[in-house]
Amino acid sequence: MHCIKKITDDLIWVGANDRRLAMFEGVYSVPDGVSYNSYLLTDKKTVLFDTVDKSVREQFLENVSETLKERPLDYLVIQHMEPDHSASVLEIMALYPDMRVVCNAKTLQFIKQFYNFYDESRFMIVKENDTLDTGRHLLRFIMAPMVHWPEVMVTYDSVDKILFSSDAFGCFGALNGAIFADEVDFNKDYIDEARRYYTNIVGKYGTQVGALLKKVSTAQIEIICPLHGFVWRKNLNDIVLKYSQWSEYQPEEPGVMIAYASVYGHTENAAEILASMLWDRGIKTVMFDVSVTPASKIVSAAFRWSHLVFASTTYNAGIFVTMEAFISDLVAHNIQNRTVALIENGSWAPTSGKLMRAQLEKCKNIRLIDETINIRSGLNPEQRSALKSMAEMIASDFPFVS
Numbered sequence: 001m002h003c004i005k006k007i008t009d010d011l012i013w014v015g016a017n018d019r020r021l022a023m024f025e026g027v028y029s030v031p032d033g034v035s036y037n038s039y040l041l042t043d044k045k046t047v048l049f050d051t052v053d054k055s056v057r058e059q060f061l062e063n064v065s066e067t068l069k070e071r072p073l074d075y076l077v078i079q080h081m082e083p084d085h086s087a088s089v090l091e092i093m094a095l096y097p098d099m100r101v102v103c104n105a106k107t108l109q110f111i112k113q114f115y116n117f118y119d120e121s122r123f124m125i126v127k128e129n130d131t132l133d134t135g136r137h138l139l140r141f142i143m144a145p146m147v148h149w150p151e152v153m154v155t156y157d158s159v160d161k162i163l164f165s166s167d168a169f170g171c172f173g174a175l176n177g178a179i180f181a182d183e184v185d186f187n188k189d190y191i192d193e194a195r196r197y198y199t200n201i202v203g204k205y206g207t208q209v210g211a212l213l214k215k216v217s218t219a220q221i222e223i224i225c226p227l228h229g230f231v232w233r234k235n236l237n238d239i240v241l242k243y244s245q246w247s248e249y250q251p252e253e254p255g256v257m258i259a260y261a262s263v264y265g266h267t268e269n270a271a272e273i274l275a276s277m278l279w280d281r282g283i284k285t286v287m288f289d290v291s292v293t294p295a296s297k298i299v300s301a302a303f304r305w306s307h308l309v310f311a312s313t314t315y316n317a318g319i320f321v322t323m324e325a326f327i328s329d330l331v332a333h334n335i336q337n338r339t340v341a342l343i344e345n346g347s348w349a350p351t352s353g354k355l356m357r358a359q360l361e362k363c364k365n366i367r368l369i370d371e372t373i374n375i376r377s378g379l380n381p382e383q384r385s386a387l388k389s390m391a392e393m394i395a396s397d398f399p400f401v402s
Ligand SMILES: Cc1cc2nc3c(=O)[nH]c(=O)nc-3n(C[C@H](O)[C@H](O)[C@H](O)COP(=O)(O)O)c2cc1C
Pocket: 261, 262, 263, 264, 265, 266, 267, 268, 313, 314, 315, 316, 317, 318, 345, 346, 347, 348, 349, 350, 351, 376, 377, 378
């Protein structure tokens, strides 16, 4: 049975939710599921914005057919060719043979690559600022390369002031009946998943996200319709401000994130003592065992906090495996503008400190604290006072906390 949501009088959400998916894109755990949003504009011409993942295809097709009733589908706008949104394109094309696909040249190339399919008569190729008049609405296409993939574009409806934002402004988590961000307590219940989505999916492409924000900054926007998560119709500034902070790699909050890797618990012990010393100085501190917490959560936390501490055991002359994987993930996500401190451990030939430093030095605007704390198995009193000095050095960056 169909399950649709009204966005405006002539714009209907026809997407669907998946709560059984274990790993989004094969790497991001989604314990609260994920939504695949698709929107159907029922103007004089009917326009579908993107399709959905194959896992929810049936629900989606029912939603589209119910919303159209007896009307034909005139256009499908493909804003993003990633299969979580394009897996149902061929079905839609087959079901609605008179429908034309609106997309850009790069998208068309991807359609050929994915589907080995091309029928020229069915495509309408658009470029930056091209428009589509659908009767009452006027849709303008704006290219947003690398706001996840190179072919991404967004669409602006200048009549109802709606931005169809593709993956931008998306959020992990299935929609549990509500469709608007203002219906739920977004800042309490969803902001962490919005950050985890942003940082892991598009965090690497801050420059391109910034370019998109700049392009749309002159447009009056009253509604944002992303391809995952809630639709925004109130307090749009809240999420736009977050996006501009994240895209500029500015920390959201002063505080410390400690990520540690420990085989027998001694490195963890040092991390806990440091965390305790930081809280004693009034500094908010969070800790993650990189072997336990999914990397996507720790990447997200690294984008949130101003100071990062990495503590790792030495393992076969290298960084402990899970820490090595985590740091390369974080570096790949382009983390910048942070103060970083390091703790290494090793019983006979410690190397993890030097190797972690070499990795993190690749990032822009990272202030790496010179002194790495070197532990040679269990913590000794000298190293304990080195942790105290590290806590004090970090605290000197927090002039307003007691
Ligand atoms: C498989 C394995 C390989 C290790 N390789 C090294 C090494 O190459 N160099 C070194 O100094 N210590 C090495 N260690 C020892 C640990 O780094 C060291 O015991 C450290 O104190 C462990 O800290 P933890 O209690 O936080 O795990 C290795 C330990 C294991 C289990």
